[in-house]
Amino acid sequence: MSTLTRAADIVGAAHLLTDTADTAAYTTDWRQRFHGRPLAVALPATTGQVAALVQLSRDTGTPLVPQGGNTGTVGGATPDASGRALVIALRRMNAIRAVDRDNATVTAEAGCTLAEVQAAAAGHGLLYPLSLASEGSCQIGGNLAANAGGLAVLRYGNTRELTLGIEAVLPDGQVIHALKGLRKNNSGFDAKQLFIGTEGIFGIITAATLKLYPQPNARATALVGIDSPAAAVALLHELHDRFGDRLTTFELISGQCLSLVAHHVPEVRLPFDCAWSVLFELSDGGEQAALDAQLFDWLDGRDAFVDAVLAQSGRERRELWRLREEISEAQRRDGPSIKHDIAVPVSAIPAFLDSCGRQLETAFPGCRIVTFGHLGDGNLHYNISHTRPGNTALFDDEQRVNEIVFSCAYAFDGTLSAEHGVGQLRRHWLARFHDPASMSLMRTLKTALDPAGLMNPGKLL
Ligand SMILES: Cc1cc2nc3c(=O)[nH]c(=O)nc-3n(C[C@H](O)[C@H](O)[C@H](O)COP(=O)(O)OP(=O)(O)OC[C@H]3O[C@@H](n4cnc5c(N)ncnc54)[C@H](O)[C@@H]3O)c2cc1C
Incomplete structure (x- = not known):
């Protein structure tokens, strides 16, 4: 047959x-x-x-x-x-198998979209906090395999932190049944970690048990203008000191990004013009008015900002978020770009931006760098949209650009990918930059579990 x-x-x-x-x-x-x-x-x-x-x-x-x-x-x-x-x-495997309200967990099949899992949690008055612009299409199996991050990692962690249990098929056809919704389990090897962030090379995820949280009642959102990334890092620490883990998102946005949004999405209004901005949000289970008042008082007492806007309503909150959400679309309308999703320790972000920007400018005078991202967890979208006047043949420069950006990220003890992974695009770069012993361990595991190399060949390793 x-x-x-x-x-x-x-x-x-x-x-x-x-x-x-x-x-x-x-x-x-x-x-x-x-x-x-x-x-x-x-x-x-x-x-x-x-x-x-x-x-x-x-x-x-x-x-x-x-x-x-x-x-x-x-x-x-x-x-x-x-x-x-x-x-x-996996799209036909899209059942929500269980929501355990008291245990605050959902067990979903791999083909459920992220939005379906969020909705299932919300239906029980709970929050599944993973939030991506692709949430209507991306699936739970893909989220685990890519260890997806997104906007609320600062508070809730990425998919690895949100995953309690897994069901998966190994390359030899055995099924791992490990869907326990336990927050503590010290009984040996944690099998789920083999599949999280490893892009499908160790098997096929068929279901997962995920952590849920209380739904926040209140959200306070502000956009502040600052003069440097160092000021953003200082602001992050001050906000953490004052609001603790109620600080849910903290996004750095360069003036270049907002100019692109203003140019390509004219219906969006920029509240101010600044070299750098930070969009941040607090959330908690208390009253909206109380949270707004606390943030207002805190902002009012500071003079470190070039400018600041605090959302006064749901509509204003959505308008502020739109500035952030439209950056990718504005960039797309502007033309192609060489995209990176590097991460460095938060403390190293100002030095990384300074050093990498200088090196790129030396190699490609007049190049345009579009920087934004999740500064709160050290992850930046660091995109180069022009390497020379006229932007012709941008991708001819991709190898040299990547060489500079990745070398710089590793020089600051960072990584070449914090979110999007390696896939086919960065496979040779991973082998070049990753710790040799870790690469060797991954290869040993791969050979042991999938000796014929049939599981997602040509990806990651
Ligand atoms: C507009 C947009 C915004 C995005 N924003 C973010 C963001 O903020 N943060 C972020 O982290 N990512 C983001 N992404 C990237 C992407 O959405 C995520 O990586 C997502 O988790 C991928 O899920 P998917 O179901 O589409 O996976 P796919 O693209 O189908 O697959 C991704 C990888 O997972 C493997 N895989 C898929 N399903 C399984 C399975 N069941 N078992 C084993 N392996 C599997 C695939 O082989 C592949 O290697 C964004 C993408 C877009 C298009």
Whole structure:
């Protein structure tokens, strides 16, 4: 029996896509930088079907590519062009298996979108705090495999911190049943960590048990203008000292970003013009008026800002957030850019920006750097949109730009990716910059668990 016939027997013929028109949505990554050609796209509906597909892969030497919402930006879920790989798209595995209100956990299948999990939690008066602009499309399996971060990592942590349990199929077809919603469990190896942030190279996640939190009743949001990234780091410490873990988000935005937003999204109004801004939000379970008053008093007592705006209503809050949310779209409308999502320790951010900016300016006089991101957790989106006048052939300069940016991030004890991962895009850079012993450990584990290299080949390692 052929591989395709066996795959169709497992998932049902209607759920095995082979026509180019049907598979097209699964063969190109979100940024359209990677294009593949699969043998087929299989849409399993149960963990048993996933395990059977993995067994089929072993029997026939067929590579597998797990795929969630396909919103990743590094080509991690895109098959190669050989026409040999089977894409395993999890979208039919979209049941919320349980919400345990007293334990504050949700157990969701891998193909649930992030928005569906947020809604399930909200339906029980709880919060699943992971929040990404892609939340309507990205899936829980993809969130775990990419260890997604987003806007509220400062307070709640990234997906690794939010995951308590996992169900996953190993490359040998065994199913790990570890969906316990325990916050304490010292009984040996924590199997879920093998799958979180490892981009599907150690197996296919089929479900996860995730932490939930009380829904905040009050949110106070402010945009402050400052003169330097060092002032932003100082502000972060002061806010933490005063408001503790009620500080939920803390976003650094360069004046360049806001100029792009003003130019490309004219309906958005800039409250002020400043070299740097910080958009931050506090949240808690108390009264809105009380939180607003506390933040107002704190802002009122300070003279370290060039300017400041405190949202007075839900509408004003949304307007402030729109400034941040439109940056990516404004950049897209402005043309291509070489994107990075580096991280360095928060304390090193001013020095990183200074050093990396100088090195890029020396190599590419007049280059344009668009910087914004989650300063509260050390992660910056550091994008280069012009390397020379006219911006022609930007990507011809990508290797040299990356060399400078990644070298600089590692020089400050940072990393080449805090959110988007390695995938195909940064594989050779990881091998270059990552600690050799850690690389060797990853390769040893990969060889031990997947000796034939069939699980998401060509990604990460
Ligand atoms: C507009 C936009 C905004 C974004 N904002 C953020 C952000 O703020 N923070 C952030 O961290 N990311 C962000 N992302 C990136 C992306 O949305 C996240 O990485 C997300 O977690 C990917 O989920 P997905 O389901 O789309 O995964 P996919 O893109 O389908 O896959 C991502 C990786 O996970 C693997 N994978 C997928 N499902 C499984 C599974 N079930 N088992 C094993 N491996 C699997 C794939 O093989 C691939 O390597 C953004 C993307 C977009 C387009």
